[in-house]
Amino acid sequence: xxxxxxxxxxxxxxxxxxxxxxxxxxxxxxxxxxxxxxxxxxxxxxxxxxxxxxxxxxxxxxxxxxxxxxxxxxxxxxxxxxxxxxxxxxxxxxxxxxxxxxxxxxxxxxxxxxxxxxxxxxxxxxxxxxxxxxxxxxxxxxxxxxxxxxxxxxxxxxxxxxxxxxxxxxxxxxxxxxxxxxxxxxxxxxxxxxxxxxxxxxxxxxxxxxxxxxxxxxxxxxxxxxxxxxxxxxxxxxxxxxxxxxxxxxxxxxxxxxxxxxxxxxxxxxxxxxxxxxxxxxxxxxxxxxxxxxxxxxxxxxxxxxxxxxxxxxxxxxxxxxxxxxxxxxxxxxxxxxxxxxxxxxxxxxxxxxxxxxxxxxxxxxxxxxxxxxxxxxxxxxxxxxxxxxxxxxxxxxxxxxxxxxxxxxxxxxxxxxxxxxxxxxxxxxxxxxxxxxxxxxxxxxxxx
Numbered sequence: 001x002x003x004x005x006x007x008x009x010x011x012x013x014x015x016x017x018x019x020x021x022x023x024x025x026x027x028x029x030x031x032x033x034x035x036x037x038x039x040x041x042x043x044x045x046x047x048x049x050x051x052x053x054x055x056x057x058x059x060x061x062x063x064x065x066x067x068x069x070x071x072x073x074x075x076x077x078x079x080x081x082x083x084x085x086x087x088x089x090x091x092x093x094x095x096x097x098x099x100x101x102x103x104x105x106x107x108x109x110x111x112x113x114x115x116x117x118x119x120x121x122x123x124x125x126x127x128x129x130x131x132x133x134x135x136x137x138x139x140x141x142x143x144x145x146x147x148x149x150x151x152x153x154x155x156x157x158x159x160x161x162x163x164x165x166x167x168x169x170x171x172x173x174x175x176x177x178x179x180x181x182x183x184x185x186x187x188x189x190x191x192x193x194x195x196x197x198x199x200x201x202x203x204x205x206x207x208x209x210x211x212x213x214x215x216x217x218x219x220x221x222x223x224x225x226x227x228x229x230x231x232x233x234x235x236x237x238x239x240x241x242x243x244x245x246x247x248x249x250x251x252x253x254x255x256x257x258x259x260x261x262x263x264x265x266x267x268x269x270x271x272x273x274x275x276x277x278x279x280x281x282x283x284x285x286x287x288x289x290x291x292x293x294x295x296x297x298x299x300x301x302x303x304x305x306x307x308x309x310x311x312x313x314x315x316x317x318x319x320x321x322x323x324x325x326x327x328x329x330x331x332x333x334x335x336x337x338x339x340x341x342x343x344x345x346x347x348x349x350x351x352x353x354x355x356x357x358x359x360x361x362x363x364x365x366x367x368x369x370x371x372x373x374x375x376x377x378x379x380x381x382x383x384x385x386x387x388x389x390x391x392x393x394x395x396x397x398x399x400x401x402x403x404x405x406x407x408x409x410x411x412x413x414x415x416x417x418x419x420x421x422x423x424x425x426x427x428x429x430x431x432x433x434x435x436x437x438x439x440x441x442x443x444x445x446x447x448x449x
Contacts, residue, residue: 042086047146049083053107054139060111061132066118073115080108081322085283100142107135211249211365215276223253226277227270230309233354234268245271245280249365252280273364279309282358288351289324301353302328302346311344311363324350325357332363334370338398341366341407370399375409375428382411382426385433390415390422400425400435410434 053076060072084104110131114124124132218226224239234257243254251274258267268284293301299316306314314330315338321327325347332342343366347357375382379395386392398412409428414421425435 043146043150046083046086047143047150049079049086050104050139050143050146053079053083053104054136054143057107057111057132057136057139060114061129061136066121069118069124070115073111073118076111077108077115078323080104080111084108103138103142107139110135212368213250213273213275213278213364215278217274218272218277220253222277223255223272226272226279227255227257230279231282231355237262237268250280250361251275257284278360278364279358280361280364282355284354284356287323287325287349287356290351291324292351293353295319295321295326297353298326298348298350299328302330302348302355305346305355306330306344311360314344321350326350327357332367335372336397337370337372337409338396338412339370340398341401370407372399372409373429375411377428377431379411382428382431383413385426385431386413386415386424387417390417390424392416393421397428398425402434408434414439 056072056075056079060069060076063069063072081104084101087101087104114128114132117124117128220241223241227239228235237257237259239255239257241253242256245252245254252271253274255270255272256267257270268282268286270282271280272278273280299319303314303316306312311330313333315333317329317331317338319326319328327345327347330344330346332339341362343362345357345359346355348354349356375397383392383395393414393416395411395413398410399407400410401407410425411428413424413426415424416422421439423435423437423439424433426432427434
């Protein structure tokens, strides 16, 4: 009997190993199937929001009632921002995606500006209506291209859940498919529309810089502890690395965060840089939708959070609040000079004060200690370059980026002309006026044109 004992034991062990392997294989497949379903749903919702945005914009243009115009423009704004949020959650890394994201932001921003004029009873001018027509045409084109892309991806058998696997052939296939669409040139076709200042009036100059981030390279197994140190509310959650970032300025890991009670499609996601292990971005879709804390308290919560995760000397600049949440833009301050290139955005839930969003790529790509020279001209000399028609409200030194990847030191004057407020940037070395921006303060935030 003994001579059969070892073979039987080995056979049982092999069966156990085989069974465990099959179990792990099925678990992995189930997870990627789950991801595929979620990404498919987000893609459909993205298309739906784009279509709803362009429909509501057309209704606003066709309506003769000021009350209805306000309603339709408000719906356009909400769908534009929701589409932008869905887009950022999809595993697309094609260059044209950036253009789409910018367009959706511009669509929401311009609609917000027109909404506020309508609320004041101002009749929209022909030039403004023409701009809305152009935005509407772009939205129709984008919607058609997204539907076509979705159909082609589906017919090609590409699994969205597999796209985060490093070196996945489906990802390369999808990137090649996207080259057949006008999405790749979408950014080139965009016109100069207003943008929200909370996203940085100089952010367009920061897209393609070579990241300055330095530090020890972190391993995949270190990522969960990085997340839990930053977000204590996730210390008992399941945190897993689902892939690595591709075609992005900062190399890093994609992260999924969920627990047994997380509703499907509502897991938090993040990206952590390989160098130094910094959180590039974080999104938690679960929000209360209520407003129990005010703007001042929300900014305080955001400041404390940034200090906790190692972002010191950050100064809040502008904010945008909507649907029970607030996005706060921070810029680095060095020697009392505001550095607009080093941007961090924090989203706070106004219901419970929790941080539900972080975007730090601008800071991580651009931050370093500058050798700031003393201004060549005095504040009074710079003030003399202002128009005699304006009334000064405040002034501060600010470093702003200019084309070519350079930065210049300026005096940032906030001035009033009539009922309007402007930001005027005077070069601290030459006295030349470098930039002038119109600020539109509103209940939800600040627009800059």
